Amino acid sequence: MRIVGTTLVHHLLTEKEAFAPVLTQISLGAKLIGRELQQAGLVNMLGYTGGMNVQGEKVKKLDLWANDAFVEILKESGLVCTLISEEMDEPLHFNDYCKEGSYLVCFDPIDGSSNIDVNGALGTIFSVRRRRGKEADHMRPDALEKGTEQVAAGYVMYGTGTILVYTTGRGVNGFTLDPNIGEFFLSHPNIQAPKRGKTYSVNEGNYHHWHPQSRKFIDHLREIDKASGRPYSLRYTGALVADFHRTLLEGGIYLYPADADDPKKPTGKLRLLYEAAPLGFVMEVAGGKASTGEMRILDIQPSSYHQRVPLIIGSAEDVTMAEDFYQGRR
Numbered sequence: 650m651r652i653v654g655t656t657l658v659h660h661l662l663t664e665k666e667a668f669a670p671v672l673t674q675i676s677l678g679a680k681l682i683g684r685e686l687q688q689a690g691l692v693n694m695l696g697y698t699g700g701m702n703v704q705g706e707k708v709k710k711l712d713l714w715a716n717d718a719f720v721e722i723l724k725e726s727g728l729v730c731t732l733i734s735e736e737m738d739e740p741l742h743f744n745d746y747c748k749e750g751s752y753l754v755c756f757d758p759i760d761g762s763s764n765i766d767v768n769g770a771l772g773t774i775f776s777v778r779r780r781r782g783k784e785a786d787h788m789r790p791d792a793l794e795k796g797t798e799q800v801a802a803g804y805v806m807y808g809t810g811t812i813l814v815y816t817t818g819r820g821v822n823g824f825t826l827d828p829n830i831g832e833f834f835l836s837h838p839n840i841q842a843p844k845r846g847k848t849y850s851v852n853e854g855n856y857h858h859w860h861p862q863s864r865k866f867i868d869h870l871r872e873i874d875k876a877s878g879r880p881y882s883l884r885y886t887g888a889l890v891a892d893f894h895r896t897l898l899e900g901g902i903y904l905y906p907a908d909a910d911d912p913k914k915p916t917g918k919l920r921l922l923y924e925a926a927p928l929g930f931v932m933e934v935a936g937g938k939a940s941t942g943e944m945r946i947l948d949i950q951p952s953s954y955h956q957r958v959p960l961i962i963g964s965a966e967d968v969t970m971a972e973d974f975y976q977g978r979r
């Protein structure tokens with residue numbers, strides 16, 4: 650059955666801020682990536698480029714293609730002064746578009762890259778911030794503000810369907826793409842994260858690399874105790890967006906904890922500016938929580954563009970329970 654009703658374009662007109670063209674361009678990027686993913690196997694877009702990104706990870710062809718597409722599309726909005734991407738070592742600055750009221754966008758063009766070659770779910774994550782200065786040398790202070798300064802954030806999930814979820818701080822809304830007419834329709838109005846869930850989502854293969862608090866918390870979720878709804882079920886797709894989307898709609902908790910052994914991941918794997926902060930904003934507006942275990946994700950003062958943080962995100966009661974373990978109350 651085709652979804653009908655409010656389109657994303659129409660919904661964006663209700664936003665107070667003047668960034669509707671930025672979000673419209675992001676939705677265009679989502680349509681292009683969704684289409685490319687469907688035919689990637691046919692047009693030799695699967696596999697690696699042979700290069701590495703700033704994180705020292707092997708770059709997939711689709712990562713690069715999607716990054717270039719987003720750069721072009723966001724530039725086209727004429728409102729974006731600076732771009733920060735997982736796939737670019739340094740921010741990209743468009744002098745011509747830096748004016749009063751322009752924006753800075755942080756994004757992860759393809760999240761969950763390891764799923765590309767196995768036809769698994771993937772995502773795109775984005776965060777929109779105001780540019781306060783106009784010059785390139787003011788880029789750093791603008792980019793490195795806390796997550797509380799985001800004016801819009803969201804993600805696109807490419808799964809059995811393509812869905813775009815965003816917030817500007819006044820409700821979280823989800824729009825499903827009708828591929829026949831290329832339009833996003835409001836399918837998930839005013840999403841509220843359940844207070845508590847029944848699932849946990851974590852790469853448990855890393856169990857022996859975690860700090861004791863992480864192991865203790867996961868052990869607790871696995872214990873049998875009918876009264877408190879345990880054990881929780883494990884769900885993990887390997888794509889943050891897909892695991893986050895399920896957690897947002899059905900409740901529960903997603904974790905990517907710090908690694909006690911791997912010097913490359915002492916603060917976990919996920920990036921603050923274009924993974925943890927935008928999803929933290931969405932989750933909080935939907936009534937959930939996002940934490941490192943020690944502090945609120947949105948209160949972290951970033952120190953670098955590609956900073957990693959531990960991420961514990963999901964239903965408010967589940968994240969509070971995790972914090973009790975991380976802060977030694979349990």
Ligand code: FBP
Nearest residue numbers: 759760761762763852887888889890
């Ligand atoms: P990319 O943005 O490089 O794809 O990495 C992020 C990510 O793939 C998340 O989507 C996912 O939750 C996590 O890494 C999976 O990591 P791991 O394979 O270590 O469990």
